Amino acid sequence: MSGTSLDGLDIALCHIQGSGVDTKLNILHFETLPYEEQFRTYIRKIFAKTAINQQDLCGINPYVAITHSNLVNQALAKWGVNPLDVDLIASHGQTVYHAPQILTKDYNLPNSTLQIGDGDHIAVHTKIITLSDFRQKHIAAGGEGAPLAAYGDFLLFTDMNETRILLNIGGISNFTFLPNQNSALQGFATDLGPGNTMMNQYMFEHFDLEMDVNAEKALSGKINDRLLFHLLQEDFLDLAFPKTTGPELFNLSYLQKKLEEANVDKLSHEDIMATLNMFSAKAIVQGIRKVTAGLENIAVYVSGGGIHNPLLMQNISAELPDVKVASIDEIEMNPDAKEACLFALLANEAVAGNPDHVSGLKDSPAVCMGKVSFPY
Ligand SMILES: CC(=O)N[C@@H]1[C@@H](O[C@H](C)C(=O)O)[C@H](O)[C@@H](COP(=O)(O)O)O[C@@H]1O
Numbered sequence: 001m002s003g004t005s006l007d008g009l010d011i012a013l014c015h016i017q018g019s020g021v022d023t024k025l026n027i028l029h030f031e032t033l034p035y036e037e038q039f040r041t042y043i044r045k046i047f048a049k050t051a052i053n054q055q056d057l058c059g060i061n062p063y064v065a066i067t068h069s070n071l072v073n074q075a076l077a078k079w080g081v082n083p084l085d086v087d088l089i090a091s092h093g094q095t096v097y098h099a100p101q102i103l104t105k106d107y108n109l110p111n112s113t114l115q116i117g118d119g120d121h122i123a124v125h126t127k128i129i130t131l132s133d134f135r136q137k138h139i140a141a142g143g144e145g146a147p148l149a150a151y152g153d154f155l156l157f158t159d160m161n162e163t164r165i166l167l168n169i170g171g172i173s174n175f176t177f178l179p180n181q182n183s184a185l186q187g188f189a190t191d192l193g194p195g196n197t198m199m200n201q202y203m204f205e206h207f208d209l210e211m212d213v214n215a216e217k218a219l220s221g222k223i224n225d226r227l228l229f230h231l232l233q234e235d236f237l238d239l240a241f242p243k244t245t246g247p248e249l250f251n252l253s254y255l256q257k258k259l260e261e262a263n264v265d266k267l268s269h270e271d272i273m274a275t276l277n278m279f280s281a282k283a284i285v286q287g288i289r290k291v292t293a294g295l296e297n298i299a300v301y302v303s304g305g306g307i308h309n310p311l312l313m314q315n316i317s318a319e320l321p322d323v324k325v326a327s328i329d330e331i332e333m334n335p336d337a338k339e340a341c342l343f344a345l346l347a348n349e350a351v352a353g354n355p356d357h358v359s360g361l362k363d364s365p366a367v368c369m370g371k372v373s374f375p376y
Pocket residue numbers: 001002003004005006095098113145146147148149150168169170171172174246304305339
């Protein structure tokens with residue numbers, strides 16, 4: 001899995017038995033192998049941009065696949081695993097544009113999303129059968145191509161008594177709502193708004209750093225309430241669930257527009273980072289509050305890069321004093337590995353499962369996803 005933050009490729013070697021609610025998934029190895037600067041520079045040329053050079057897009061598609069193959073081969077060598085012992089690769093690829101109609105407002109064109117890193121190249125370079133391009137069938141069957149985490153979350157983490165919110169804070173934040181098994185409610189998943197993406201973009205632009213490590217910058221700044229108020233004025237945040245978004249909306253132009261609307265000047269970079277941090281927390285908490293009203297025995301289990309931002313986690317917990325907020329570690333899943341594992345599970349469902357397994361989910365079409373590429 002490679003997400004919006006462009007930090008590296010998340011590689012999970014999973015041993016899977018069974019399918020559907022009987023799936024048993026064990027993580028044998030997990031590692032995030034960092035990207036080199038050249039890779040990030042190429043992706044940034046086309047990532048979430050409306051105008052790009054087509055020759056770049058054409059070449060970056062196999063380049064992503066070859067880079068990912070090399071990283072997978074490196075990981076297997078490091079773990080002492082023979083590629084012939086690996087049944088399948090599930091490759092999410094790299095999202096370069098995510099365009100639901102709510103973003104484009106062009107209703108002649110369907111919802112769309114584009115993940116590059118061609119599966120045939122991965123199969124040939126790793127000699128492992130590869131499933132890729134998971135999001136297209138979700139759209140073909142009526143969805144927005146995301147969040148796909150719903151499927152794995154539903155199969156692996158539904159609990160008898162506890163109502164669970166599985167919150168993933170990547171570049172964009174999303175959650176899967178999993179009512180307990182005795183509830184008449186149905187589970188579903190939705191994006192919420194920015195996770196780390198605006199903070200990361202700001203750090204890159206002004207400090208030439210990939211992220212605000214340990215929230216150092218945000219912790220030394222002061223929240224500007226006017227800017228925060230304007231950041232929160234966005235139609236997307238008020239739309240009904242489910243909905244999806246990306247850095248196509250939540251980016252530095254968005255921040256610039258809000259700075260002008262708020263008419264504040266002389267904010268330090270640190271103040272802006274403190275405000276962006278609270279903006280992500282509030283967008284997340286507002287989303288959670290919409291589903292928790294009137295419910296008891298709720299736990300929020302967090303995964304994704306955001307869990308390493310102490311201020312973000314503190315801001316979220318402080319706004320949810322009546323709800324248990326914990327790392328997804330607590331229900332025996334590595335918070336960094338979760339999304340990679342979920343794609344392994346999707347691939348398992350495609351080859352051994354049944355679309356009916358996920359028919360209990362609301363607003364997530366009951367389909368098996370992924371396209372098959374053979375090495376020879
Ligand atoms: C359209 C798209 O690509 N969405 C992904 C989003 O997909 C998850 C698996 C989903 O569909 O349920 C992911 O959570 C996030 C993680 O980002 P990173 O933590 O890797 O930065 O990136 C992107 O928004």
